[in-house]
Amino acid sequence: MDWLKPETFKGRSVLVTGHTGFKGSWLAIWLNRLGAKVSGYALAPPTDPNNFSASRVRDILVNDVQADVRDADRLTRAIEKADPDVVFHLAAQSLVRTSYTAPRETFEVNVMGTAAVLDVVRARGKPCVVVVVTSDKCYENREQVWGYRENDALGGHDPYSASKGAVEILVACYRRSFFPPHRLAQHGVKLATARAGNVIGGGDWANDRIVPDAVRSLATGSPVSVRNPRAVRPWQHVLESLGGYLALAARMRQSDDPAWCDAWNFGPTPGQELSVAELVEHFVAAWGRGRWTDANGSNQLHEAAVLRLNIDKSLFRLGWSPTWTPDEAVARTAQWYRRYYESDDPNMLDACEEDIEAFQSVRVSDKTDLSHLLPNIMSVSHVPSIPPVFQ
Secondary structure, eight states, rough: OOGSSSHHHHTTTTEEEETTHHHHHHHHHHHHHOOOEEEEESSSSSSSSSSSHHHHGGGOOOOOEOTTTTHHHEEEEEEEEHOOSSSEESOOOOHHHHHOHHHHHIIIIIIIIIHHHHHHHHHEEEEOEEEEOOOGBBBOOOOSSOBOTTTTTTTSSSSSHHHHHHHHHHHHHHHTTOOOGGGGGHHHHEEEEEEOOOEEOOOOOOTTOOHHHHHHHHHHTTTTTEEEEEEEOOOEEHHHHHHHHHHHHHHHHOOOGGOOOOOEEEOTTOOOOHHHHHHHHHHHHHHHHHHHHHEETOOSSSSOOOBBBBBHHHIHHHHHHHOOOOHHHHHHHEEEEEEEEOOOOOOHHHHHHHHHHHHHHHHOOOOOOOGGGGGGGGGGSSSSSOOOOOO
């Protein structure tokens, strides 16, 4: 884990957009533990409760700016003040079902918000590592049983998925037009995208996500209503995807090899994807009580039935690999929420840091043997920097 070396992030200025959200708040906590000087830019927390408040993330930040990512003036001032060595861009409208009711806002925030961030980086004219987080849903989903590779076609049935595919094309455009990897010595900006699977973990209270929905039901003694029990997703603990983002940023900081300035998938080990029903059953068991009901058919909005990611490139080129099994991820997630609801005055920073410490302490030799995947390795040279157009 090269990114865990003290010198990688210690003392470095790191900007996290979307730091008030679920993943962004966890990333801010982890970066702080790694010794970074963390600044955040995002709207106010999107839910109440939320991990940003429950873990008192504001207290560990150098700068906390709560504003719209589309506000170019505020964004410019915030980035100039932070003067970041690394930018993790997570700010987004992140819900599929919300994108059906607010499609224009979804495209504006996700696409033009990303353009705003990259344009400030371009105007600054200073070396910087930028990791733009998109989604596993950026691919044109053909309900195939094998995982999508980084050079598969982009697309999206719903506005959210389509917006993330559009962000990938936008980033590729900026990389090609303004930050070409073969001219790093001239501009110094290293730009990549990260596509992660469905993440779970403590501190997510968003609507229409299965774990937060389950938590709300179980905490009140109600049965968990499951819309699409047979849908298959690449579930992983939030620390798995964040570990991938950190590993990628570390590689980009340590090397001028243009191969890192590309798209990267982060998901579970092949064969460890779960259906929604399996995930809920695991979660109810870890919670210790409760039950779930099949609400399939009550949802009229399109949602993909099968989604898997191929992670060969990250496994064998980046050196990243999953750490926790699905059972471990679910158990730690349930434990986090139980701790929150059973405390009179919860400060969940300790709970987050304990999970991070446990995650980091897993030795590389303890991880799953992935040698059987070697025949499927795909060379970086076979993965184009410019994504394919919609098909």
